[in-house]
Amino acid sequence: MTEPAIKYRLIKKEKHTGARLGEIITPHGTFPTPIFMPVGTQATVKAISPEELKAMGADIILSNTYHLWLRPGEDLVEEAGGLHKFMNWDKGILTDSGGFQVFSLAQMRDITEEGVHFKSHLSGEKLFLSPEKAIGIENALGADVMMSFDECPPFYETYDYIQKSVARTSRWAERGLKAHKNPDTQGLFGIVQGAGYEDLRRQSAQDLVSLDFPGYSIGGLSVGESKDEMNRVLDFTTPMLPENKPRYLMGVGSPDALIDGVIRGVDMFDCVLPTRIARNGTCMTSQGRVVVKNAKYARDFGPLDPKCDCYTCKNFSRAYIRHLFKADETFGLRLTSYHNLHFLINLMKDVRQAIMDDNLLEFREAFFEEYGYNADNKRNF
Amino acid sequence: MTEPAIKYRLIKKEKHTGARLGEIITPHGTFPTPIFMPVGTQATVKAISPEELKAMGADIILSNTYHLWLRPGEDLVEEAGGLHKFMNWDKGILTDSGGFQVFSLAQMRDITEEGVHFKSHLSGEKLFLSPEKAIGIENALGADVMMSFDECPPFYETYDYIQKSVARTSRWAERGLKAHKNPDTQGLFGIVQGAGYEDLRRQSAQDLVSLDFPGYSIGGLSVGESKDEMNRVLDFTTPMLPENKPRYLMGVGSPDALIDGVIRGVDMFDCVLPTRIARNGTCMTSQGRVVVKNAKYARDFGPLDPKCDCYTCKNFSRAYIRHLFKADETFGLRLTSYHNLHFLINLMKDVRQAIMDDNLLEFREAFFEEYGYNADNKRNF
Numbered sequence: 036m037t038e039p040a041i042k043y044r045l046i047k048k049e050k051h052t053g054a055r056l057g058e059i060i061t062p063h064g065t066f067p068t069p070i071f072m073p074v075g076t077q078a079t080v081k082a083i084s085p086e087e088l089k090a091m092g093a094d095i096i097l098s099n100t101y102h103l104w105l106r107p108g109e110d111l112v113e114e115a116g117g118l119h120k121f122m123n124w125d126k127g128i129l130t131d132s133g134g135f136q137v138f139s140l141a142q143m144r145d146i147t148e149e150g151v152h153f154k155s156h157l158s159g160e161k162l163f164l165s166p167e168k169a170i171g172i173e174n175a176l177g178a179d180v181m182m183s184f185d186e187c188p189p190f191y192e193t194y195d196y197i198q199k200s201v202a203r204t205s206r207w208a209e210r211g212l213k214a215h216k217n218p219d220t221q222g223l224f225g226i227v228q229g230a231g232y233e234d235l236r237r238q239s240a241q242d243l244v245s246l247d248f249p250g251y252s253i254g255g256l257s258v259g260e261s262k263d264e265m266n267r268v269l270d271f272t273t274p275m276l277p278e279n280k281p282r283y284l285m286g287v288g289s290p291d292a293l294i295d296g297v298i299r300g301v302d303m304f305d306c307v308l309p310t311r312i313a314r315n316g317t318c319m320t321s322q323g324r325v326v327v328k329n330a331k332y333a334r335d336f337g338p339l340d341p342k343c344d345c346y347t348c349k350n351f352s353r354a355y356i357r358h359l360f361k362a363d364e365t366f367g368l369r370l371t372s373y374h375n376l377h378f379l380i381n382l383m384k385d386v387r388q389a390i391m392d393d394n395l396l397e398f399r400e401a402f403f404e405e406y407g408y409n410a411d412n413k414r415n416f
Numbered sequence: 417m418t419e420p421a422i423k424y425r426l427i428k429k430e431k432h433t434g435a436r437l438g439e440i441i442t443p444h445g446t447f448p449t450p451i452f453m454p455v456g457t458q459a460t461v462k463a464i465s466p467e468e469l470k471a472m473g474a475d476i477i478l479s480n481t482y483h484l485w486l487r488p489g490e491d492l493v494e495e496a497g498g499l500h501k502f503m504n505w506d507k508g509i510l511t512d513s514g515g516f517q518v519f520s521l522a523q524m525r526d527i528t529e530e531g532v533h534f535k536s537h538l539s540g541e542k543l544f545l546s547p548e549k550a551i552g553i554e555n556a557l558g559a560d561v562m563m564s565f566d567e568c569p570p571f572y573e574t575y576d577y578i579q580k581s582v583a584r585t586s587r588w589a590e591r592g593l594k595a596h597k598n599p600d601t602q603g604l605f606g607i608v609q610g611a612g613y614e615d616l617r618r619q620s621a622q623d624l625v626s627l628d629f630p631g632y633s634i635g636g637l638s639v640g641e642s643k644d645e646m647n648r649v650l651d652f653t654t655p656m657l658p659e660n661k662p663r664y665l666m667g668v669g670s671p672d673a674l675i676d677g678v679i680r681g682v683d684m685f686d687c688v689l690p691t692r693i694a695r696n697g698t699c700m701t702s703q704g705r706v707v708v709k710n711a712k713y714a715r716d717f718g719p720l721d722p723k724c725d726c727y728t729c730k731n732f733s734r735a736y737i738r739h740l741f742k743a744d745e746t747f748g749l750r751l752t753s754y755h756n757l758h759f760l761i762n763l764m765k766d767v768r769q770a771i772m773d774d775n776l777l778e779f780r781e782a783f784f785e786e787y788g789y790n791a792d793n794k795r796n797f
Contacts, residue, residue, distance in 0.1 A: 077739075077740075077743040077745055078736070078739065079740060079745045079747045081745065081746065082746050082747060082750075083747070084750075085731075102743075106739070106742060106743055107714070107735070107738075107739040107742070107743075111714065111715060111735065111739075114715060114717070115717050115733065115735060115736070116717075121733075121735075121736055121739075122736065123731045123732055123736075333488070333492065334492060334495060336495070336496050336497075350466075351504055352496065352502075354488070354492065354496060354502075355459070355496070355502055355503065355504075357488075358458075358459065358487070358488040358492075359458075359460060361487060361488070362458040362460075362483075362487055362488075364458055364460050364462065365462065365463050365746050365749075365750075366460045366463060366464070366465065368746075369465075369746075369750075
């Protein structure tokens, strides 16, 4: 039997929370966890180069199977030598399965036991995705970490619906595992579903753990439920997962949710949030949100974040970045995208240090205070 | 008397043409000529960072007075510490005077001896620009090289109109020289006009040379006339200019026009062409134009230009860049912009070597052949 492509090493548990310091070993390097993964949906992290990702400390990025399947096509990426070579990124890559996009982007879905029929959000073309098909695409893309094909239902669906959905997702996970052609070079994770129902989350976790995946994702969160609700689900879900495997909370990227997820034992995160809000001129800083397009920054010649040492903050002022946004210059969103990604990657570095120092709760308190979460706990990020 | 801010040193004349190897000495460095200057209209070379400009060998860039005057305003740039500091660029900057934009972009112009009344292309606001006003803005921006405020009439205007226009442009140049507050840190060039009329070009050159500017621009070309026509005007205009001052041909950036301009004794060029066509997916390569969006490059896993060693060509394939364009990813136009600027900057390096080797005509012949100009001399670039 070959070695699994993805391994996890638990280094240390924090004394007062469920947080874990560890590392994930992949064919493209070993990366400390907890970790935030920038999203490069279409084989590029929007506006940012691979060299810049490395400079800011990114170790692994996410790319979207659904998007790459539709354009340019997984066969083209495979012919290019795989996704790493195609986009010139030699560190880690994780691909989702397309499941989430089928349920959030595509139209006219028809879910059967075999898979999902739907229409492309680009062309309207009729398409079909099944566990075998999704895993086949992911195998062609060649990412280090792959996701099982799952159904991602709305959080507030009925118990009956979620129960049936979870059972089907488990059957799909098993089919995907059988279809997976490269277990020695690509690690396939199972995705725990079950919405807000503890017993369904337990059922899902048990089903998947019995299949012995090299890692487990927590899906179906950050889809409209409150943060309290998300934390409640994490509270009971992460303990259902084995300690010797990495845990990945999908699609979560606000600073508070990252910290609260780590506290509950999550090791990996991804989200489009930092780059999406950056393109709108909104920045995450040690002083909380800065909407750099606002008129009050017109003559602010200081950096976006006085405590930040990223490329953007070392070299450019709020006034300049605001000017670039007002003048529709793409260099502006490049600078804010760089800063926001650097901010989250660096936040996770600080979080890892806090785990090492066994003071994560104090770190959380101080961070929330400075960021302004305590004063305004309704904000989204 | 203080030293002029801008000096020119003639190093060598090519044996068989009017080409000159030299250097231009500015407060922000000494740069070899002939040189191509990338355009950063709004205090940014579109999609490209200052560090990338340096990496590709750019020594001096152009920025537009008219645009910066309207947005963010020259007072804000001055408050930021000047344009170099505002945009974080510590090498050379040249600003035009706004004259060209007033005549190409603005609406409802009314030209008087005092200056030009017109409407902003952004807001429709009524504005006025005069030699004193334009030079005042350029002083606030603080570029190393400044342009006189001139009228840039259409090439095929009547002799009578051009005669009056040239005389007024000479009077405006003198007023601008008097208004110029920083002759020790910023060098102001005069702009030779006169359309296609040799005697009016001579009159213009004589007027300006008598004012002893530290450099001379050739304006009113590349505004719709043919390349033969442009070369005809250069043939008689550059010999009217003093040998010990730099000569700048404004707004010209196609490879053939650069080489043909150098042959006629031009030292400096600028143009939006390389970045503008790059944003449309068109690249200048050693094999001629490559429209990378074309379907035939979908599975072309080679570089944009097999003879190029730029960042783009070393790291990414035509297939990947095409994918980025098809997927509307800004990283695509960043890669093509980088390549095209590198191409022209590198072309000028080769041209300087050919001047050194006294084989510029042979170089021209070989380049035109490889680029495809000889087969299709109607192409624009």
